Amino acid sequence: MPSVCLYFHVHQPIRVKKFGVLDIGRSEDYFDDRHNKTILDKVASKCYEPTNRLLLDLIKRHDGKFKISYSITGTFIDQAKAWRPDLIKSFQNLAKTGCVEFLGETYYHSLTSLYSEQEFYDQVTKHMDTIEELFGQRPTVFRNTELVYFDHLANLISELGFKAVLAEGWDKVLHWRSPNFVYETNDQPIKLLLKNYKLSDDVAFRFSNKGWEEWPLTAEKFAQWVHAVNGSGEVINLFMDYETFGEHQWEDTGIFNFMDKVPDEILKHPDMDFITVGEEADRYPAVGKLSMPYPVSWADTERDLSAWLGNDMQSGTIRALYDLEEKVKKIGDKKMIEDWRRLQTSDNFYYMCTKWFSDGDVHKYFNAYDRPHDAYIYFTNILVDFVHRVEEKLAEMEENFAHEVEQQKDGLEKVLHGLMKPEKVGVE
Amino acid sequence: MLGWELPPFHSGGLGIACSGLTKSLSKLGMDIDFVLPKIYGGSYPWMRLHDASSKILDNGFSHKCVEIARKNQCSLVNGYQGVNLESNSKKMCNSCIKVLDNSRYAHINLYTRGVKELAEGLDYDLIHAHDWMTFPAGFAAQAVSKLKGKEVPLLIQAHATEIDRHDGSFIYHTEKDSFQRSDHIVAVSNITKSTIVNYYGIDQNKISVVHNGIDPREITERISNPIKKKYKVVMFLGRITYQKGPDYFVKVAKKVTESYPNVKFMMLGSGDMQARMIEEGAKQGLTGKLLFNSWISDEDKDLAYQLADVFVMPSVTEPFGIVPLEAIQNGTPVVVSKSSGIAEVVDNSVKVDFWDIEKQAEEIVKLLKDKKYAASLVKGAKAEVKGLTWDKSAKEMAQVYKKVVAGGKVHA
Structure with a gap:
């Protein structure tokens, strides 16, 4: 009896300002609030509001038989809290149905799992705490930024108590194996839930493509494809960006009508049901171990890290940023740490991507700047200002420290002096 | 005087140079009619400003190419290429198509046409043209006065040459032809003079050097960061x-x-x-x-x-x-x-x-x-x-004018 697991990723980056070279040393304001708020409002009305409404309605209509899972980034939550608390409320209403599970991830949608274990723990813990506080459940299933997975990640998350982790069901890793089973990570007793990218991308990418031979995609047809897994798999993991609904696939493509009918059509098959990620991990035993020594992501035709770290602009900036960790943490200034973490958001590096080949169109659509080089210019200028702030603060701390030592030395000398006096008297 | 741009609507040093030079020339008593391809605004009380694009319209040459020239600022290198021709209501005659579609240099032709019309209504003793875009118009103005029975010398000034820019051979040939046919050439530096001698084969005696000036500024404080x-x-x-x-x-x-x-x-x-x-x-x-x-x-x-x-x-x-x-x-x-x-x-x-x-x-x-x-x-x-004041440049320029025009009192 195969189960369908619908998982949505909710994310908005905190985009940086067009920070000029002359802003260096003169402004500590790195983030473009106005622009970010405009985008949040736009996506809220195109996607978050109507999709939340629809899914809440579907959950109610199906009386516990329709379930979904979400990962919501901290950068989304921060912005929604500031400007659109109604969106938080709307997700809370979904959480209250009991048919919604929330996953854990890095708070800042960062690639820190590749750069710093300590920072990774800090961000994931912060995210878990936030999710628990807002939605009353502590995540037990993990998804890494951009679905980046590699064997060692299981070691990292095992200490945080996760029982399962998501990954791309990529052919080059699976070979003859099917993504429609639950696997186990190579090093830990943690389940590996693999995205069925063909069925997921039929909705997320191909739905409105009129050049696609299967266009138009109806709920009936899609349900048939899902039903076809029966007998050759146990789970069908449909993982996608939440913004698929209304933002990547606009309303006029019929995506909402499609989604409205999908649960009914799938449940027509008596053997099928919907489960959340945690339920999947609990219900289905692992059929075997799966190893991915090198990072695999869910992006582009390469399924690697090249969209974020593929060129010198990207690798240069991200390295410079993580090089600051020790200093930033030593200083311990709240605003400074927050700025540093927001700069880690993977989108900042994605905007600098120059591989305009097969995936150029997607990149262009999601770029906040005209050219990848502009993204690099602004980010680098910010980085220079930030490094300067960090160094200034460190110098100040060292000066204060030296001053304290000096004072203590003075005090000590007085004490010593006092101690020596009687001796002198004695000599006389 | 024939120029391409004036501040604040300028893209490079040419506009600044034209503005600085004319202002100081006027102090020396020079009477200047200055023709721009199009006037966008700005105030230049030391000379009379003329708009080449308005003139071509006045004369009933009401065609699409003219309207486009009036509405759009063209790029020096690409002319009106990239301007959306469809959104225009005016009819397209064959010459419009020729001017706009087939020629990268439509803007030069239109400017020349406008200058020619303007020249008929003006009286001048010297034509001073700045850079290759205005050279054809300089010859046109010279031809107009010749028809009126007056021989007017053409002085062309090179602020830059195609040897510096590498934009296209058409420009090089326009420059070379103009350098040869003009009455005198002013270069903004010795290095440009030697470029004109070495790469265009022009007699060095035909070239004077007048360095540019700069508006004086007294900046004593440096803002710190x-x-x-x-x-x-x-x-x-x-x-x-x-x-x-x-x-x-x-x-x-x-x-x-x-x-x-x-x-x-x-x-x-x-x-x-x-x-x-x-x-x-x-x-x-x-x-x-x-x-x-x-x-x-x-x-x-x-x-x-x-x-x-x-x-x-x-x-x-x-x-x-x-x-x-x-x-x-x-x-x-x-x-x-x-x-x-x-x-x-x-x-x-x-x-x-x-x-x-x-x-x-x-x-x-x-x-x-x-x-x-x-x-x-x-x-x-x-x-x-x-x-390095513009007054100094203007004085040197006036000397050149004197050489070119007998008498020295000049209406450019």
Whole structure:
């Protein structure tokens, strides 16, 4: 009896300002609030509001038989809290149905799992705490930024108590194996839930493509494809960006009508049901171990890290940023740490991507700047200002420290002096 | 006088030069009719301004190409290419199609046509045309007066040549033909004069040199930036294109920062080579050391000059080069390419070969380290720049006029 697991990723980056070279040393304001708020409002009305409404309605209509899972980034939550608390409320209403599970991830949608274990723990813990506080459940299933997975990640998350982790069901890793089973990570007793990218991308990418031979995609047809897994798999993991609904696939493509009918059509098959990620991990035993020594992501035709770290602009900036960790943490200034973490958001590096080949169109659509080089210019200028702030603060701390030592030395000398006096008297 | 642009609606040094020169010429009693392709505004009370595009419309030549010329600012290199022709209501005659679709240089033809119409209503003793775009119009104006029975000399001024720009052979031929047929040529520097002699085969006796001037400014205070406590700044400003030598600047940045990590290099401006320079910088590990900014306002330009400890202009060719003068006015020492006009007029500058990375790096480091040396260089350079007034250029230009027009009293 195969189960369908619908998982949505909710994310908005905190985009940086067009920070000029002359802003260096003169402004500590790195983030473009106005622009970010405009985008949040736009996506809220195109996607978050109507999709939340629809899914809440579907959950109610199906009386516990329709379930979904979400990962919501901290950068989304921060912005929604500031400007659109109604969106938080709307997700809370979904959480209250009991048919919604929330996953854990890095708070800042960062690639820190590749750069710093300590920072990774800090961000994931912060995210878990936030999710628990807002939605009353502590995540037990993990998804890494951009679905980046590699064997060692299981070691990292095992200490945080996760029982399962998501990954791309990529052919080059699976070979003859099917993504429609639950696997186990190579090093830990943690389940590996693999995205069925063909069925997921039929909705997320191909739905409105009129050049696609299967266009138009109806709920009936899609349900048939899902039903076809029966007998050759146990789970069908449909993982996608939440913004698929209304933002990547606009309303006029019929995506909402499609989604409205999908649960009914799938449940027509008596053997099928919907489960959340945690339920999947609990219900289905692992059929075997799966190893991915090198990072695999869910992006582009390469399924690697090249969209974020593929060129010198990207690798240069991200390295410079993580090089600051020790200093930033030593200083311990709240605003400074927050700025540093927001700069880690993977989108900042994605905007600098120059591989305009097969995936150029997607990149262009999601770029906040005209050219990848502009993204690099602004980010680098910010980085220079930030490094300067960090160094200034460190110098100040060292000066204060030296001053304290000096004072203590003075005090000590007085004490010593006092101690020596009687001796002198004695000599006389 | 025939020009292409005037500030504040200018894209380069040409507009500034035309404005500065005419203002000072008028003080010498020159009476000037100045023709622009199109007037966007601005106030120039020292001369009469004419709009070539309005004139062609007045004469009932009400065609699509004219309307497009009226509505759109054209690019010097691409003309009206890229302008949306569909959105226009006016009819397309064959000549419109020819002018707009087939010719990259429609803007030149239209300007020439407008000048010709205007010339019929004007009286002048000398035609002074600035750069190749206006040369054909200069000959047209000369022909108009000849029809009226008056021989008027044509003086053409080269602010830059195609040898500096490399935009196309059509331009080179227009220049060469014009240099040959004109009555006299003014070059903005000796280096440009020698270019005209060597690459266009023009007799050097036909060429006078009048260096550009600069409006005097007294900037005594330099606005400080907190990052200067720790970092030195080296600056490049200009179009990021082959002619300006941006690739040499990146190489110098690499060289200097290898031994002096606390130096920031900033490359201000945009251009066809910017993306490549950004990528090259990142590849060389200069992320955070080589900074960029595509656009900069005039006020910010001053701030940038004042932020910089050294200004570098590694141009492969540079007929004059106004930016180092602005840097000097802002109190910044300059390292300039030997192949620039500016090297002829400012002795208190460090003159280098644009290709000599070692030497440039060495000179920059010397200026960064030796404050006394830098200060003395700036002091001397400031005094020199003070002498480079437009009044001085205008006086020299008046001498040239005298040579060209018998009598010397000129209505240009």
